[in-house]
Amino acid sequence: MKKKFTIYDIANALNITAATVSRALNDNPNISKATKELVLKTAEKMGYEQNKLALALKSGKSNNVGVIVPRIDSNFFGSVIRGIEEELNPFGYHVIICQTNGDEAKEIANIDALLNSQVDGIFISTSSKDVASFERILRKDVPLIFFDRKKTMNNVSSVTINDFDGGYKATQHLIDNGCKQIAHFSGDLNIEIFNDRFAGYKQALTDNGIDYIEEYVVKTRSNVEDGKKAVKKLLKLKNPPDAIFSSSDWDALGAIQELRTKNYKIPEDISVIGFSNEPFTKFMELSISTVDQFPLEMGKITAKVFLEQVNNSEKVKIEKKVVLEPELIIRKSTKKTAVKK
């Protein structure tokens, strides 16, 4: 049960004041070499370590940032957070993570908690319909950055991928492969990313003179079970689709599993393409085509945008909207002539 030492303990030991100790420890020029070395040596000997909490209170900078995500145990969010942490750590920032499980109330509670603990910035992949809590962040002058799942707001930076393009490219790829009856698994269309992917899908259809058929669009929730259910529903139509563009790899996986138990050939009978490039899509025997979102990059860029913002001394608010271009990854589930990737 050792006590922790403070600069006052050092000061007492040396019969000087805490101010002098602080100066010695901080390379302040107004101090004699002798005293400085003495303090440094004593600090070392006593095992002194700076209390960052006191510093944070004094300076108003906690050197912590908060990251709010639906969940961390997905490859996508894990990679984004990895990128953020790697980029920010060298600058002395630490990352506090909060999970919402997609629950708006939990998101708001997390924002409150982060603000209370005086984080220097909040990065969020939002599940909220409302922007009220974000306005609270801005009112407190805490930098706010959206990544992936954003809300469109003035004076707020965001780092996203072009989900419209992703949806467009995936759909166009299916069309290029000769598919004409293309179904879509959409996520919750209240969330911008899913809405954008859906819009890209529709636009690609239109641009290719293909009619948009409402019953080809099934709402799913990014899990294997929903993918299976969705396929069952589609196969009951008088005119079942010859391709599926899923807004999530998990639904795509479920779809493929279901189709195989029913002896459909993929991609010959039905092509399937997912979204996100989760690791499993690559390793499956029937590898799944998908759209890469570059999560590690997204995290790093989010961190960089934040650093720019805090290092910006101007009064002018920086608003930076970074949009990454997604990349189509073609694998066996859509490639009618077998190919390795």
Added chain:
Amino acid sequence: MKKKFTIYDIANALNITAATVSRALNDNPNISKATKELVLKTAEKMGYEQNKLALALKSGKSNNVGVIVPRIDSNFFGSVIRGIEEELNPFGYHVIICQTNGDEAKEIANIDALLNSQVDGIFISTSSKDVASFERILRKDVPLIFFDRKKTMNNVSSVTINDFDGGYKATQHLIDNGCKQIAHFSGDLNIEIFNDRFAGYKQALTDNGIDYIEEYVVKTRSNVEDGKKAVKKLLKLKNPPDAIFSSSDWDALGAIQELRTKNYKIPEDISVIGFSNEPFTKFMELSISTVDQFPLEMGKITAKVFLEQVNNSEKVKIEKKVVLEPELIIRKSTKKTAVKK
């Protein structure tokens, strides 16, 4: 550029003192109902929010815990962290994450930083050979809990799985399937988990009267490439193995990919079993047998052990060594008679 309000602002506005405001805000009984309501209303109106930093400095409790892992973008660590966060969040704790990439220096730096920022506990999956930095944590009376990759230390709690049993079970399973020349991909044997898995492997061989052959053991680093290389090496032996127990799913995947390009039949020619139950092992066409480590559980238990520790008012140090039993998951890569799972 709105300013943040403090209890002093509220006090000024009402012509009372900060002490009274604090009492009102904290349900202190020594205050009249009228004043209390007035303060509460004014606080609400001004948008007052408590500065947790000031509270933390005063109380010596930051309500943050630090979690140190090699990386967060793996399903295993992501799940552990998810478990920790879910369990601790209801108690007002936040999780600060640090990545080491397996680098000991970075691990030490992270420990220092976490101690300085006055975390209330440190949970670590260590990559260190040395225990010096852990002793520093203990000297400061900060609860320390190891999970998964531990160091054996007195007075320190840990939550791990029985890696010896995992290794034993996997090997025994291969033997039960008729395999007699069983190779092993070991990780870095300086890390306890890998050493234990290796020991379990050897013990299973011994118990079944099978000779341990040194050239069947290849050191790998948990990635696809190393798995491929290791297989190439093994196939060059005059007496190549008929089964592989890999200490990591990633190496197992690499092995399978390499074996298939060489037209080996799995599991008929060579059986392969991995370790960790990464999601991709389940979804592959040739699903991979593996050993589940229950990472979500591990995280939750780690959090619970921590809570017990901080809520323990006794002077006696709690030392709790929780060892989870791993579960063998048999899939196609080792099941000679085809089976669905």
Added chain:
DNA sequence: TATTTTTATGTAATCGATTACCAAAAATAA
């Protein structure tokens, strides 16, 4: 030697909240 400048250190306020201790004011008892 006297005066100015420089150097080194001390004093005290500050960041925002909590709380032990004390003192009016109000309520109750005599």
Added chain:
DNA sequence: TTATTTTTGGTAATCGATTACATAAAAATA
């Protein structure tokens, strides 16, 4: 009415560090 108790709220210290300001001592200059 006076004495006593209870209620309510103020005063000031505290957590640990930084820093503007003041000042004594030392060094430089006249």
